[in-house]
Amino acid sequence: MTTMTARERTIQEQFSLRMDEGELLNCMRCGFCLPSCPTYIETGFDESQSPRGRIALMKAVHDGLIAPDEEVERSLNLCLGCRACEPVCPAGVNYGHLLEEARDIFADHNEFKPATKAIRKTVFEGLFPHQNRMEHAVTLLGIYQRSGLQKTARKLGFMKLFPDSMQAMERALPAVPKRSDMKKRGRSFTALAEKKATVAFFSGCLMDTMFLGTNNATVKLLQKAGCDIVIPDGQNCCGALHGHSGEKDGAKELAKRNIDAFEQTNADYIITNAGGCGAFLIDYDHLLKDDPDYSERAKAFTAKIKDITQILFELNFHERVGLNVNPQVITYQDSCHLRNVMHTHIAPRVLMQSITGAEYREMDNADSCCGSAGIYNIVESDMSMQILDHKMDKAKATNAHTIVTANPGCLLQMKLGIEREGLSESVRAVHIVDLLLEACDEFPL
Template sequence: MKQTEEVKQAFEQRMDHTELMNCMRCGFCLPSCPTYVETGDNEAASPRGRIALMKGVVDGLIEPDEEVEKQLNLCLGCRACEPVCPSGVQYGHLLEEARDILEQHKQRPLHERALRRVVFHWLFPNHKRIRQTVSLLYLYQKTGLKTWVQKMKINQWLPKHLDEMQSILPNVPSPAEMKHRPAFLGAKQPVRKRVAFFSGCLMDTLFMSTNDATLTLLQLAGCEVVIPKTQGCCGALHGHSGEKEKAKELAKRNIAAFESLDVDAIVTNAGGCGAFLTEYQNLFQDEPKWRKRAEQFTGKIKDFSEILVECGFHKAVPLSMPEQMVTYQESCHLRNVMRISQAPRLLLESIDHVNVQELPENQYCCGSAGIYNIVQPELSMKILDRKMKQVQSLQPSLMVTANPGCLLQMRLGVKQAGLECDIRVEHLADVLLESVPQEMKNHGRGGENG
């Protein structure tokens, strides 16, 4: 009982009452919410319903019980409700605050506490440990262990969704490649901008080739690129999972790493990371000095597609690919939080010989949502099934996205549908670099050190 009262008090003290009241209960958010649609018009599984639950706890009308927590955790956090909300309710901020309150007062079993400690406090805040962990994947892929595990059917001991996820992981770079990363890259064209690159944690290890492609594209667009060594994980995973204090620690580290640089922009290539970076100031409501520093930091965050368009990359570089149909699956956070939708399409449409077709229900989440496909596999797969019906109706030969989670989720959907030989799924940066003439890729690397 005491714990319940503490949760109620925390809700009353910490939740934004004005934001809760801004929801007019109009229902415009309902058709845009995947969990509302997939659970059969369950009001509690909608943004409007979840806000009502939060407000009910604040007003003392609803107990903050397991059902409330279940509905909040069932949310993807895709924030598709925000662009369609006539009142401009910042639903994502309310959700993160509520989850943090519940997590700080939750009595988890010892094994769950240990797992969260390892993931949120030991692994992701330390880039060296992430490299070491991903290096184990490299050994798993390159030594024949993966083949042996499949031959002996040991992978069948894993939960089905985890076995499927490990099967579609990209080829991991070697430990040496991950360790020796550049700190500066010169432009390959006349200098148009000086930018800093947010390399991320998994993006600079598991998806390192995509980071390398992004850096090369920035160079070809006429950008000098600075890559601070002291940067780290963006903290999105922590912020979305009730680990706000750790997210603040990571945010402070990144703000300090970038704020002294004389650059035009801080560039990201992962929609989920970019969205969280643009909202760092919301972590520091009670720390005015850090809030001001965060606002200066977030004001410079841009997706790499924006920078390429601003530099006229798509006009200056003759992009070309073999004739094929291409479609673009939007990253929810890139679209709904960073409000970037046209730049990726403009870049794709500038590639000669490709027929870019709009994917039906493009605004609908793919079901990845960070680690949602791991912690909520059943609903995640239902959402993915809906997405794959739209993909199959279009039958593209290439699907492009701009977020690593979306990339893996769509590759999983393609594999489950038996379409691996028919549909490629690639990150926008990799597709653009693939379409650059080989002689331009090989022409001078520009200065670098690392």
């Protein structure tokens, strides 16, 4: 056994206890995952930055063959968690589950600097679990945008104190709604066509604040598709940010609250419009598999999860509603989690290809990660921007006027890419929900 510090021995023991050895052994080292891994490609084919290499590192730590040192932790942290390796794995290795467990073990025993510890506590405990605080935070951003502070900060060059990527991100932020708008939306809506289903809408945290307009558009589309809709009180953040950042206990608590809230609706389906949220929600059965009170309830919950594009496709929305936009070329950037975890990629394409006036052009490697990955573009900015630059090369090759996405992180990242490329006057990025409502507003049922 490698000589280890006391902390490393503790982490190694936790790897032995908590990591799924059967899952680690399922990896056949075949390498089918390598061409699908962004960090493997971007690092010049560094094996330690591939799914196969990371699983090998996890297994070596599990077996006590290597120390869980900074190099191992760095390899795990540089992973985007896009899970593009899973659909191409012939053995069906659940890499995402292994990655989250390993990160959680490291986080449990990390000695964070005081500033980092304070930020993590604020984000994971003080902000995201509390929707009213999310509303306050976004309201402050709205005041910054509408009061003239934003223009003043730009005019004085204040933003130049930040890295280029942060400057571009500030320019790419959407105009956020007022708090009064966040509060006035109802909690139940009736179908505007022949009723096909009763659905419960998972409104999310950022989606129901910064992207409130997209949530409202989602409700309208569901109504037009023939759905009665309920938006349950008591729901909260899905927990994805916690789960991906080594805060598994926090993710579990948020999951339990959501299950409690949605059980009361008796809906046929639970609808999401954010690929990252949907993928985490649909994994609640794994997250809570060892909880005697919630394991079966989590299975029932996850069985009802559908993305908005999937239910619109299944209800033949595109065949029953006239869809028309001004002539434009559109392309699509897959949400990694929507495609790789929820296995939803045909439905959005069929919907877009049904829009008269829109010429759909498939982007090369549309299924590869854009580099957003939650807060990855903040904590791993260099790698994120490297990936984004290559993604924008693919997007520009389509000559698209509109880049369509199905996840808020992807949307902001593509807006950022448009800003970085100086294309904001000729190219836009939109959520697919907003594009569909734009296309059908002139054709109410």
